[in-house]
Amino acid sequence: MRRSERKQREPDLGILSSRTLFSLQRELFARLAEQGHPGLRPRHGAVLAYLDEEGSRATDLAAQSGQHKQVIGTLVDELVELGYVERRPDPADRRAKLIVPTAQGLDHMARSDAILAEMEAAHALAVGEQAYADFKKVFQQVTERQLSSGAAT
Template sequence: MLFAVQRQLAGSHAQTKPRHGAVMAYLDEQGNRATELAELSGQHKQVIGTLVDELEALGLVTREPDPADRRAKLVVPTANGLAQMKAGDEAMAGVEERLAAAIGQDDYRAFKRTLQRLAELSMPGDATSD
């Protein structure tokens, strides 16, 4: 599913790479700390830091002081970043609609539940992950 979304977005966002999804997929409009993005995505903090550097260079995010703790920084999407996030959400919704239409809503919902469970089981730190 994600490859279908990536192909759909590739033309309009040629500079972004699939790896940038580790940040953009979890980014709130108001911003997140890099440590939170690392936890949500299952990536190491150093990897997230590199991705944020790349996204900042592309003009998709900025680093701003966290109002709750001025020592910390929030990764905040720019207007271009918000537009890309919206385009990604719309592309994913389109893929989901096509898949649900192809196999039926009930089967698609069951598939999503199973996929979510597998993702939860494979998160780092989970006793069942290898």
């Protein structure tokens, strides 16, 4: 059996993870576009998925998303231009800036959360609620183990 055939029949964790991520992103961003957010792309999730409603520091967004601070800065610039976030002085540290969602950003965040909840509910219905809960628990444990092993950057 050729390697590509074997990987197709018995995908490893990397292939399963990437297939899941890319499929989830396609559906999420297509549905967001239908709901009034057509300008966003999956790369913007490195900011929007981790952004607190009251604002977050770019360094925190970089750490949470696993992206370099320069990448986050570029994404924030794009999101400012698109009207989803703004930079404000951090009241706790005048030298720092907070990335704060605008009304459009808050709408996106709420819609994104609702869409993802619907997607998860559909998966739970398809495989069974307990099986899906067990899957998420194990997947979280594998993810945490991978992150703590130092192999992830």
